[in-house]
Amino acid sequence: MTWSDPIVEEVRRARDAYAARFNYDLRAIYRDLKERERQSSAIPCETTTKTTIPDNRKMECAHADQGHSASQMTVTDRKTS
Numbered sequence: 001m002t003w004s005d006p007i008v009e010e011v012r013r014a015r016d017a018y019a020a021r022f023n024y025d026l027r028a029i030y031r032d033l034k035e036r037e038r039q040s041s042a043i044p045c046e047t048t049t050k051t052t053i054p055d056n057r058k059m060e061c062a063h064a065d066q067g068h069s070a071s072q073m074t075v076t077d078r079k080t081s
Contacts, residue, residue: 022028037044 019029022032
C-alpha cells in the first residue's frame with residue numbers, strides 16, 4: 001500500500017497540466033513565468049545569493065544571537081587580520 005495525499009496529488013496534476021501547455025519546454029515555462037511576474041502587481045521579494053568562503057576567511061553568522069536556526073542565518077565573511 002502506497003501513501004497518497006490528495007492535496008499533493010492535486011498539486012502534481014496542476015503542475016503537469018501547466019508544463020504540458022508548453023510541451024514540457026523549460027525555457028518556454030520560464031518565459032511564461034517571467035511574463036506573469038512582469039504583469040503582476042505583486043512586489044517580488046529579495047533573495048540572497050549563497051557564496052563560498054575562501055579558507056583564509058572566518059565565517060560569522062548574522063543574527064546568531066537571536067536564536068535562528070542555521071538554515072535561517074545569513075553567512076557573512078570577514079578577512080582575518
